[in-house]
Amino acid sequence: FAVTEGNPKWEKKDLTYSIENYTPDLAREDVDNAIRKAFKVWSDVSPLTFTKISEGEADIKISFYYGDHRDNSPFDGPNGILAHAFQPGPGIGGDAHFDEDEKWTKDHRNYNLYRVAAHEFGHSLGLSHSSDIGALMYPSYAFSDPNDIQLSQDDIDGIQAIYGPSDNPIQPTGPTTPQACNRKLTFDAVTTLRGEKMFFKDRFYLRKSPYDSEAEVNLISLFWPSLPSGIEAAHEVTEHDIVRFFKGDKYWATRGQDVLPGYPRSIHRSFGFPTTVKKIDATFSDEYDGKTYFFVGNKYWRYNERRRSMDAGYPKLITNDFPGIGSKVDAVVSDNEFLYFFSGTRQYKFEPQTKRVVALLKTNSWFNC
């Protein structure tokens, strides 16, 4: 995180705000609600309170403007710059301005007012932009789930560096952005994707191309806005150029950056899992024999992609056919005739022909740390 240069801050904890005008894009109560929720994001993790006033001059004044609105930072029409805010101080200090040339929404469509307002109020309170891709104070707009705005630990650390901890006896915490070289890194899912590897963790993916020595970390929603966070398993079916993503008893299919229509679908109806199977832990698809393996608890299932049915005789115990990898796995991916199983911070390089583990690795061995 970064605080604004000179460390400007409000000297009081109880702040007021006013909504000077309303966008016609939303009902007034929707604007009120978005702004109230956006302030709550910050009051939940700091000792600050925010009260709306309609008379007198508020500390933070909220307005919607077109183009040049005489503050030396004209708006630029649709897209581009969405909003800006001023650092704490008297007069224009703390004020937040929203570009009326944008279409403001209360859902996943561009641009969600609650999401943008929460970011701008970070500036109103003295925060500058963060370079943490998972932080609310990251400067670019990336948003998919209107009900899932959560401050990252980076945002919480930032606001608490200025105003101190929350008055709540249980200190709030937030998710952290995965770091490729963190030795304690664990993954939710791993898959190949057109010759690259994609590792999934919470809202994020880590992407490793054979042509690039470093991993790219970004939000899953950047590639696939309609996929949920917390993907639990994924595999690529190279024959069809699709990747399937699993969460709970649903799955999505993607081709490149497109989520294919008609998804999510049920794993029970599509693959024939019994209803006792609630989620998939790990999966990979063997491009040579057209078999897809699903790991569920301490068992695994095998699906025939060509016949489109589950092979007979399954499920089987993981420990019988994949000895040495433990009885339960987080993720699996195939590479050069080896399978790589992920379990906690461990990674097992497994040779299917000899049915043995040939190397024990850290999960982040792929990232040249």
Added chain:
Amino acid sequence: FPAHLEIKEQDREMVQNYLEKFYDLKTVGVKLTKNKDSSPVVEKLKKMQGFFGLKVTGKPDNETLTMMKQPRCGVPDVSR
């Protein structure tokens, strides 16, 4: 693939504007030019690429241009 990066005039202006707005690039006498590794534009580009976790090349490559075209907050990334 082109051996040398050639960017469109439109992109050139976009890079210039972006760096002026968000990276405090001074407008007087500074223009985006080719083969000037030490120019203020290159330095600001490197700063921007580092901030966003892009490959730091000092050149307006595709990833950099894509990032610059994303909708964003109007507050500069570096202080003024």
